Amino acid sequence: xxxxxxxxxxxxxxxxxxxxxxxxxxxxxxxxxxxxxxxxxxxxxxxxxxxxxxxxxxxxxxxxxxxxxxxxxxxxxxxxxxxxxxxxxxxxxxxxxxxxxxxxxxxxxxxxxxxxxxxxxxxxxxxxxxxx
Numbered sequence: 001x002x003x004x005x006x007x008x009x010x011x012x013x014x015x016x017x018x019x020x021x022x023x024x025x026x027x028x029x030x031x032x033x034x035x036x037x038x039x040x041x042x043x044x045x046x047x048x049x050x051x052x053x054x055x056x057x058x059x060x061x062x063x064x065x066x067x068x069x070x071x072x073x074x075x076x077x078x079x080x081x082x083x084x085x086x087x088x089x090x091x092x093x094x095x096x097x098x099x100x101x102x103x104x105x106x107x108x109x110x111x112x113x114x115x116x117x118x119x120x121x122x123x124x125x126x127x128x129x130x131x132x
Contacts, residue, residue, distance in 0.1 A: 001102075004051075005020070005031075005053075006030055006031070006051045006118055007030065007031040007032070007033065007034070007048060007049075007050040007051050007052075008029060008030050008031070008032050008033075008050060008051065008052045008054065008114065009032075009033050009034070009041070009044070009045065009048060009050035009053045010022055010025075010032060010033070010034045010035075010051075010053075010055075010132060011034070011035045011037075011038070011040075011041040011053060011054065011056060011059070011064070011067070012036070012053040012054070012055070012057040012059075013036050013037055013056060013058070013060060014024060014056070014105075015036070017056075018034050018036065020107075021054060021072050021110070022034055023121055024107050024110075024111075025114070026027045028111070028129050031108045033048050033050065036059070037059045037060050037061040037062060038059055038061060038063060038064065038066055038094060039061045039062045040061075041055070041062075041067055042055045042062075042070055045071075045075070051078065051118060052072070052078055052080060052114055052117055052118060052121075053078050053079045053080065054082055054101075054110070054114075055067060055068075055079055055080070055081055055082065055086070056080075056081075056082050056083060057083040057085060057088050057092070058083065058085065059125075064079075064081055064088075064092070065067070065079025065088060065091060065092060065095060067079075068081075068095040068096060068097060069095060071096070075095075076096030076097060076098075077098050077108055078098060078117075078121075079096070079097040079098055080097065080098055080099045080100070080101060080113060080114070080117065081097045081100045081101070082100075082101050082102075082103055082105070083100070083102070083103060084102065084103040084104070085106075086102065086110040088100075095116065098117055099113060099114055099117065102109070108126070
């Protein structure tokens with residue numbers, strides 16, 4: 001499967017970081033969509049059904065933990081939370097997030113995290129299709 005067949009949804013209220021992540025992953029060949037708050041994220045999520053969601057917690061209107069609470073568990077497993085607040089680490093995993101990345105982070109590190117989760121999705125997809 002080519003990278004462009006994979007989608008990454010970036011939910012981040014800080015415009016500079018949102019655009020940096022968007023440009024980084026687009027240059028790598030991924031389809032990238034963005035949202036600047038939780039409400040916008042839930043609206044767009046229904047349309048795009050991304051493979052991976054990179055989501056900040058501290059956002060206006062609706063924070064990342066509230067978005068996680070609104071997703072079903074299968075969709076929450078696509079979320080990689082991003083935050084400088086380590087107090088939400090356990091709660092985000094308890095709510096079903098696949099992973100947690102502390103801010104600030106290195107783009108190459110984030111790339112490795114995303115690749116790892118995309119490989120896991122591919123493996124679980126093969127297992128699910130084998131059961132059908």
